[in-house]
Amino acid sequence: MDRCSALRLAAALVLVALAMIAPSSAAAGNPLLAPWTGPYGGVPPFDRIQVDQFKPALEASMAENLKEIDAIAANPATPDFNNTVAAFERAGRTFGRVNTLFNIYSSTMSTDAFQAVEREMSPKLAAFGDLITQNAKLFSRMKAVYDARETSGLTPEQKRLAWLDYTNFVRAGANLAPPAKERLSAINQRLATLSTGFSQNLLADEESYVLFLDKEADLTGLKEPLRAAAAAAAESKGKKGQWAITNTRSSMEPFLTYSARRDLREKVWRTYYSRCDHGDATDNNKIIPEILKLRAERSQLLGYASYASWRLESTMAKTPERAMELMEAVWKPAVARVREEVADMQAIADREGAKITIEPWDYRYYAEKVRKAKYDLDQNELTPYLQLEKLREAVFWEAGRLYGLKFTPASKVPTLPDVRVWEVLRADGTHLGLWYFDPYARAGKNSGAWMNAYRNQERFDSDIKTIVSNNTNFVKGKPGEPILVSWEDASALFHEFGHALHGLLSSVNYPSLSGTSVPSDYGEVPSELNENWLPTPEILDRFALHYRTGQPIPKALVDKVKNASKFNQGFATVEYLASALVDMKLHLAATPDGDIDPDAFERETLAALGMPKEIVMRHRTPQFSHAFSSEEYAAGYYSYIWSDTLSADAFEAFLEKGGPWDPAVARSLVEHVLSVGNTVDPAEGYRAFRGKDAGIDALMRLRGFPVPAKSSPGS
Numbered sequence: 001m002d003r004c005s006a007l008r009l010a011a012a013l014v015l016v017a018l019a020m021i022a023p024s025s026a027a028a029g030n031p032l033l034a035p036w037t038g039p040y041g042g043v044p045p046f047d048r049i050q051v052d053q054f055k056p057a058l059e060a061s062m063a064e065n066l067k068e069i070d071a072i073a074a075n076p077a078t079p080d081f082n083n084t085v086a087a088f089e090r091a092g093r094t095f096g097r098v099n100t101l102f103n104i105y106s107s108t109m110s111t112d113a114f115q116a117v118e119r120e121m122s123p124k125l126a127a128f129g130d131l132i133t134q135n136a137k138l139f140s141r142m143k144a145v146y147d148a149r150e151t152s153g154l155t156p157e158q159k160r161l162a163w164l165d166y167t168n169f170v171r172a173g174a175n176l177a178p179p180a181k182e183r184l185s186a187i188n189q190r191l192a193t194l195s196t197g198f199s200q201n202l203l204a205d206e207e208s209y210v211l212f213l214d215k216e217a218d219l220t221g222l223k224e225p226l227r228a229a230a231a232a233a234a235e236s237k238g239k240k241g242q243w244a245i246t247n248t249r250s251s252m253e254p255f256l257t258y259s260a261r262r263d264l265r266e267k268v269w270r271t272y273y274s275r276c277d278h279g280d281a282t283d284n285n286k287i288i289p290e291i292l293k294l295r296a297e298r299s300q301l302l303g304y305a306s307y308a309s310w311r312l313e314s315t316m317a318k319t320p321e322r323a324m325e326l327m328e329a330v331w332k333p334a335v336a337r338v339r340e341e342v343a344d345m346q347a348i349a350d351r352e353g354a355k356i357t358i359e360p361w362d363y364r365y366y367a368e369k370v371r372k373a374k375y376d377l378d379q380n381e382l383t384p385y386l387q388l389e390k391l392r393e394a395v396f397w398e399a400g401r402l403y404g405l406k407f408t409p410a411s412k413v414p415t416l417p418d419v420r421v422w423e424v425l426r427a428d429g430t431h432l433g434l435w436y437f438d439p440y441a442r443a444g445k446n447s448g449a450w451m452n453a454y455r456n457q458e459r460f461d462s463d464i465k466t467i468v469s470n471n472t473n474f475v476k477g478k479p480g481e482p483i484l485v486s487w488e489d490a491s492a493l494f495h496e497f498g499h500a501l502h503g504l505l506s507s508v509n510y511p512s513l514s515g516t517s518v519p520s521d522y523g524e525v526p527s528e529l530n531e532n533w534l535p536t537p538e539i540l541d542r543f544a545l546h547y548r549t550g551q552p553i554p555k556a557l558v559d560k561v562k563n564a565s566k567f568n569q570g571f572a573t574v575e576y577l578a579s580a581l582v583d584m585k586l587h588l589a590a591t592p593d594g595d596i597d598p599d600a601f602e603r604e605t606l607a608a609l610g611m612p613k614e615i616v617m618r619h620r621t622p623q624f625s626h627a628f629s630s631e632e633y634a635a636g637y638y639s640y641i642w643s644d645t646l647s648a649d650a651f652e653a654f655l656e657k658g659g660p661w662d663p664a665v666a667r668s669l670v671e672h673v674l675s676v677g678n679t680v681d682p683a684e685g686y687r688a689f690r691g692k693d694a695g696i697d698a699l700m701r702l703r704g705f706p707v708p709a710k711s712s713p714g715s
């Protein structure tokens, strides 16, 4: 067991190193350590952050937190909720602030200098987390409070918190014998390093491969505003007068949709879907097998058959089998729909005399032609009506009408470049929180779109308001010119704003239970649900205004969008489900000692599933940051469809009453879902809102798939 003891030694050394950390002179005057000051109960000090402050701030705040933990653990008084669970909730405030800013930099300001700090600190952060969950004295006090929860006069929320803390400690190994704890901590540190490497490789491949086009002929099929965006991207990379297709989804997707140049489509497709799969320094296939092995080993140490079983235990699905059951129920009808979609596309290609067989780089392009032929809808017709700033106003208006919220620009709040801030007010004018909007792509920022909570709502010691952010990757246009986006991007804005509402409308006592701190397969319900308000006439008539004429989008065009709403759902569902299934199967198959070859596993799994050859996984394994950049969505990519069964069903609750704007249903949604965070079991919260469990029917209707003959509620 040489390898094992070597790792144990390494773990022990980190523990010693951490124990010796004390706030040093380097920490003095470090703005990251200070409580947030300024308006709105304090705001993050984005105007004073230097990358070299992160390491001393993390070290000092970890040391402070460990002292706080020691004090709770050493308390001679009999353990009770207040001196143990509440005290634990109160501890680590400084670390929480520093770590929040560290994570913001990791996802949006990841320069080479920052990445070096991140590589050094990520295993130390993992070791620090284990020092807390492996503190035997603290755990025995937590257990005492948990064991007495039914008889000690706790409120339901306090009981839930005692349960959650106890469960989290057990799931992190608090019950293990000391040698197993050491091994577990060594595993966690190694996993942190591997995940950081995975993310940094992905960012490197997205930033280092760019297709520059220098001839008008290379742009055939592309219209404005795509051309302008590509020109701006080239200019920002020092190639004024050319056009750049960058290696990100927001650049790849529109190019594959509209470019009439099949050779260039294939090139862009191959570049995008081979990120981190080149056998070079940034190849993630070298990292994935070790991540899978270590996750499997840790799960076995903790007494679980697989990583997937460990991971899903704390979700709404509870077991991999239930998640697989849902995915398999949707997979077959989705594949059947793909066959129809491909036949439609092939027919058009044949009619045009293209002499091709539909390949993956043709799918989006010919799907557009089918959309035009079947529904007379050209997505390009929509874009002039979809202005980024108008869509931002649209979500504000929606939140006003549904939930009584008001948004006003917040002044004197320091921000990162191009970020703007709004104060969020309740109908009665009282302060509810802040919403930061970081819309544009920049070097060092992750691709995609996401929400982040900078500060959770709570009112346990004092009434603390939340700070949330929405982050997207639009190409910044010329000053004063509107940024025009696709329908899909508009939908993504509503999605992320739904997460923001989940944070903003939170009304709980304890920050660990606040806002979006719910299992991942429930966390997508508010966001997916919120996408449903974009296509309402109330939103489109007011905010889908032509960027030149100011005229609202014509009703005939809206009708076409509605008619085409189930179009291409075969593609969307299959590219997503293929990723979700491979993610789950990888985490079911992995063992502590067998190496999984990611490329071969992906190939064989997809073949066994009957993956249509015209589609590729939305996230191929070497690029699958949901699964490998962190553990938040590992064996958890199924969360999106799990949540979607609920969000589709939840929207039907509105339709069954007065429609999308029904105030009573909106109130009930806030009361039972949006405000409760993790203070109640998600299944119970949902049932309280809906009066029943969500079955699969609403989801199948929404996607235009056949509804199974006997589907029972609660499935």
Ligand SMILES: [Zn+2]
Residues within 6 Å of the ligand: 495, 499, 524, 527
């Ligand atoms: Zn989401």
